[in-house]
Amino acid sequence: MRISEGSLKNNPLVLAILTALFFSGWPVVTRFAGLPPIWVSITVCAGTLCTILLSAAYNGTDTTPATTMLAVGFLGGLLNGVGMITYSILVSNKE
Numbered sequence: 001m002r003i004s005e006g007s008l009k010n011n012p013l014v015l016a017i018l019t020a021l022f023f024s025g026w027p028v029v030t031r032f033a034g035l036p037p038i039w040v041s042i043t044v045c046a047g048t049l050c051t052i053l054l055s056a057a058y059n060g061t062d063t064t065p066a067t068t069m070l071a072v073g074f075l076g077g078l079l080n081g082v083g084m085i086t087y088s089i090l091v092s093n094k095e
Contacts, residue, residue, distance in 0.1 A: 027091045040088035045081070 030040045065073075 027087070030088075031091050035092065037085065037088040037092045040092055041081070041084045044088075045084065 026044055030044060033040070033043075035043065
């Protein structure tokens, strides 16, 4: 069953719980790895990219976004990258 066709899309409580679980889980897991901050960012982003590509391949898409939409999305990704690096510094702090 595709996410877009199932009950997950229509149930905000389930989505909120899953979001909280996974967004709070990655810092805990990566802290135990003992990686330096930049490697935390790289490995988490690589894992994220793999997950998103698998989801896109499974769910598919029937339209191509406009160039402006892609540019704004890319800008959001740049902002997320900076936030990821700064947050990784906090997560990697052994104190």
